Amino acid sequence: METLLLEKKDYEAFITALINWCEVISPVKKEVVRFKKIKNPSDVYLGKNSFFPVKEFFFRKKETIFKFKNNKISIPKLESPKRIFFGLRKCDLNAISHQDKVFMETVKDPYYISQRKNSYLIGYHCNEAPSKYCFCESMRLKDFFDLMLYDKHKDFFLVEVGSEKGKTLAKKFGKYLKRTDNKVSLEEKKIPGADRLPDSNIKDLYDNPGWQEGVDKCLSCTACTALCPTCYCFDLKDEVKARNLSEGERVRNWSSCQLKEFTMVAGSHVFREKREERFKHRIYHQLDYFREKYDVDLCTGCGRCIEGCPTRIDFVDIINRMKQDKAKQ
Amino acid sequence: MSEEKLKVGFYGITGCAGCLLSFIFNEDELLDLVKLVDLKAFPFVKEVNPSDSFDYVFVEGLVASNEDLKVLKELRENSKFLVSLGACASTGCVPAYRHYTLKENYEHLLYKKIKELEDVNPTPVDMHVKVDYYIPGCPPSKEEIKTFIKKIVRGLQPKPNDNPVCVECRRNGNECLLEHGKPCLGPITAGGCNSVCINGGFECWGCRGPTTDMNLDLMIKILKSKGFDDKFIQDRLTTFAGLKLPMLEKIMKK
Known part of the structure; x- marks a missing residue:
């Protein structure tokens, strides 16, 4: 180089x-x-x-995928x-x-x-x-x-x-x-002061009760996913013209896994109905699921999801605490 | 989609007619929208309004007199689907705030002066008849009314927006007003308004009513931690959506 x-x-x-x-x-x-x-x-x-x-x-944030007529x-x-x-x-x-x-x-x-x-x-x-x-x-x-x-x-x-x-x-x-x-x-x-998550492996923590303090402080407001530089989930929607209902466009908008709507399928069934499931899903996608597919963590440690959270849910602290509690046992 | 157009009516009971205006404000597509349906009745703008049968009837306003109730029940009987249009019809809005005031505080202003006025408790329409769809908001977004009509004429089922206002607000790149110490109700309020108030620097007052997913308990804790007292919080929460927050009293006591 x-x-x-x-x-x-x-x-x-x-x-x-x-x-x-x-x-x-x-x-x-x-x-x-x-x-x-x-x-x-x-x-x-x-x-x-x-x-x-x-x-x-x-x-x-908003992208016209195609127009139809x-x-x-x-x-x-x-x-x-x-x-x-x-x-x-x-x-x-x-x-x-x-x-x-x-x-x-x-x-x-x-x-x-x-x-x-x-x-x-x-x-x-x-x-x-x-x-x-x-x-x-x-x-x-x-x-x-x-x-x-x-x-x-x-x-x-x-x-x-x-x-x-x-x-x-x-x-x-x-x-x-x-x-x-x-x-x-x-x-x-090296960047001093930016190593506060010594162990980001959360595979065996899914059922740990330690997540609850984060869930209780979560409004599901989607600040975390909107401010995240890596979150890439979206929603697709058709908009039609009143003068011709066969004319319009398909648009892509940012969406968020923190919303019930995000996993709603036909018949209004919601896969991640509970706030707890949605809360964990984001963190597991960032630190676990993405790695399975791409061999790298999605999260890059910028901390925006914590700084921009209205209640400052610090998932790094939560993970560290769960790890410490586990080590004590 | 059948060849025959849907028979539609727009009606107002006690209200300010702002919700009806919101539909009319769709100037860019209004004439096309009207052509999509058989607009049988719209007393606000039409002279002749046959009201015998509707596929969809949109009702603005709330029940604040016996006459309102009579009209509402007739509309319900004559329509396949009844749509609650706006905050008054859906949540009770500002008029329903009367539930939280004592009679002696207001009756001398009007009801004692004019004996003919009936003092009926103002209530949203779903406390009296079955409602099939809600288009909330004070006023409802004109886009949402437009989209609703485009959906029903294509035989699709309109879906209420159950995402908090914050979703659109964050997408719009706004700073969080809660962080600025303002009592913003965005996190518990249903979106669809494109966060119009926050875009202009005003906090959300919750005019579109609560989301089914709201964390009300936490919202109240946050407001308390920002230094707002119980009376302020109760007032703010009940201004627009009071009657749709039935668990409020229980939570406020915590």
């Missing part, structure tokens, strides 16, 4: 050059931090990770905007790689692929856990990025090149990204 150097005095000029080349989306601080298109280098906010995940730019189906023209995502943290980069597995490998989802294929991912490495709920170090994340900025020195960033797209960027912006003999050590890639 090639390592380059970006001098801090060139940082603003570098961002300006990115903006002049294409649309740049980065964390922006308003009332909360969220990903937004930026106009100036000063819009970039790197003090804290975005409260809202980046997934909405690829797996969009009198038994004829037409697929909307799919645009593939060239965009740079700047300032993504390790958790969010890995989250993108997990959604890639779902929407680009298992199924070839043209809507996701079109949004994703011309996107460049430039990361910003956390020097320490940006939130007290983080636990990415416990989730054994991989290096996944086009470029990654490491902010370890007073005068310069070290920039790792992680892909072909990264090489393209390095070449294109070679004026700012200079050769260097420096390397980022494995030690420097």
Whole structure:
């Protein structure tokens, strides 16, 4: 992996050059931090990770799958905007790689692929856990990025090149990204304070009464799944026109396993009727079921589902407590 | 789908007619919607309103007089399906708040002045007749009324939205108002409104009534932890959906 150097005095000029080349989306601080298109280098906010995940730019909240008119189906023209995502943290980069597995490998989802294929991912490495709920170090994340900025020195960033797209960027912006003999050590890639889930194996905990405290504090409001950078469940719905009931469109919306409606089938039967079953399902999908299929945990330890939960249900604490209680027995 | 159009009626009993207006506000498709059905009766906008038989009748408002009850019972008898349109018809809404006030607090304002006025307890329609479908909300979403009509004319069964308001609110990228210390009832209130109030910065007052899945016990605990007292919580919960929260008294005592 090639390592380059970006001098801090060139940082603003570098961002300006990115903006002049294409649309740049980065964390922006308003009332909360969220990903937004930026106009100036000063819009970039790197003090804290975005409260809202980046997934909405690829797996969009509402997507027209196809239009229909009198038994004829037409697929909307799919645009593939060239965009740079700047300032993504390790958790969010890995989250993108997990959604890639779902929407680009298992199924070839043209809507996701079109949004994703011309996107460049430039990361910003956390020097320490940006939130007290983080636990990415416990989730054994991989290096996944086009470029990654490491902010370890007073005068310069070290920039790792992680892909072909990264090489393209390095070449294109070679004026700012200079050769260097420096390397980022494995030690420097660690994120202190983000290892609070030492053992994420929950296979034998399903019937443990320890989950109950989380269930009792759950409103099933779906904040966790909406804020999760990896949750990818959706709902499909047909909308028709009043002037012609055979004309309309099929739309895909974000949905959530926390809802009864999500598992409702014909005859109004609901598979996961109890809040407890729905509560556990999300965590088991994140830490167990996904691994069975893809050999990696879906969860990337960003902690948003805890920080954004109105009652701060901390499933990491709950798991740790269950493990401790089990060890005592 | 049969060739014959569904015979439909829109009626209002005691209410503000806002729910009927909500249907009319579908300007983009209104003329097409009206053509989909045989709109037999709509006294709010039509002069001639035969009311002998309906497939679907939409009723707005609540029962607040003996005359209301008579009209409602006739509509029920003459229709295959009765749809409760709006919060008054479905949950009792603001008028039903009267259940939680003492008679001496209000009767001098009106009922003692005008002797002919009957003092009937305002109640939602399902306390008097069988209701087949609910389109809740104060006012109900115009989209939902439109979708309802498009479904029934295709022979499909409309499904009530039982997801909390939070689902649409989170999708809309709003910040949680509970986090800002506001007494938002979104987590226990049925969605379908596209979280319109929260989008505008106002907390949810629960006008669409509770979800079947609500965690009311926890909702009250949260409100208490934010510093709201019992009286405030009781008032807020009962403003729109009081009569549909039958277990409220028991929970408030905890």
